[in-house]
Amino acid sequence: MRVLGIDPGLTRCGVGVVDGTVGRPLTLVDVNVIRTSPAEPIQQRLVTIERGLDAWLDEFEPDAVAVERVFARSDSSTIMGTAQASGIALVVAARRGLPVALHTPSEVKAAVSGSGRANKAQVGAMVTRILRLDAPPKPADAADALALAITHVWRGGAVARIEEARIIAQARIEAAQKAQRKAAAAAAARSRQ
Known part of the structure; x- marks a missing residue:
């Protein structure tokens, strides 16, 4: 699974792409920040x-x-x-029909460091370790974007499998109900004969 993590911000919007699956080492694809100038009008930013x-x-x-x-x-x-930056992120992903997950900062911190109260340095250190990097990505917005992508690979995959199982179970229930209705209608038709 390839995940784009986005740490929304108006001056620095962190972006990071990670490849991987649950239970296997993750790989950094790329990381950076999209910068805008506070001197520009908000709409241009x-x-x-x-x-x-x-x-x-x-x-x-x-x-x-x-x-x-x-x-x-x-x-x-x-x-x-x-x-506002978050809304832009949601729109660009939705335009492409990509699944989007929203993760809270404490959820991300807990996923990568084991503590929902981890500070930025701890998150950066764990991202460095998880992705086997030489140094933490800079600025912190970039590391946070990678932490979001890591969290989604680790948690999003499980959520997707649960949702898929729910859809399959619902389809089976609906098929069984349809079969019951069909059998009841056939039985009613036979009794009228």
């Missing part, structure tokens, strides 16, 4: 992020996209920019 994400999707063709779920912080200007 969002267009820059959209174009950057589209380019990543074109180049790496991921199977899924993992985006950090936005949560309220004390600085409303920061949360607004993050939410």
